[in-house]
Amino acid sequence: MKTKLLVSLMALFMFAAFANAQNVIGKWKTIDDETGKAKSVVELFVKDGKLYGKIVKLLNNDDLDPICYKCTGKKKDQKIIGMQIIEGLKKKGSKWEGDDGILDPGKGKIYDCKMWVDGQELKVRGYLGPFYRTQTWYRLK
Secondary structure, X not given: OHHHHHHHHHHHHHHHHHHHHOOXXXXXXXXXXXXXXXXXXXXXXXXXXXXXXXXXXXXXXXXXXXXXXXXXXXXXXXXXXXOEEEEEEXXXXXXEEEEEEEXXXXXXXXXXXXXXXXXXXXXXXXXXXXXXEEEEEEEOO
């Protein structure tokens, strides 16, 4: 009886650890795929079953309170810190996807997006037509 209980508890613990590792919710350090340098901290959260993300901190940036001059629409001339850059991605299998799902405030461009967890890394792929770039973000504890 004790062995069955111990095995059940271990299985439950392993399942919980795996589920947590696959969870996108939380803070992630973004890395610029062009320079390889840490760029920002983005907080991902789910609201009404969709994934959103906002910039909570900029890293290695001389401007302490930058404005998104290149953005269009409601985000034009808004502060980058606190800006929601990921909009309404839907879960499809193990990935989150969405058209016009991610904004690059440095360029003011919006891209279709796919995200998936790979261990403690988050793969973030932005699409513009048939072209794409993939960044690796790192979970912050």
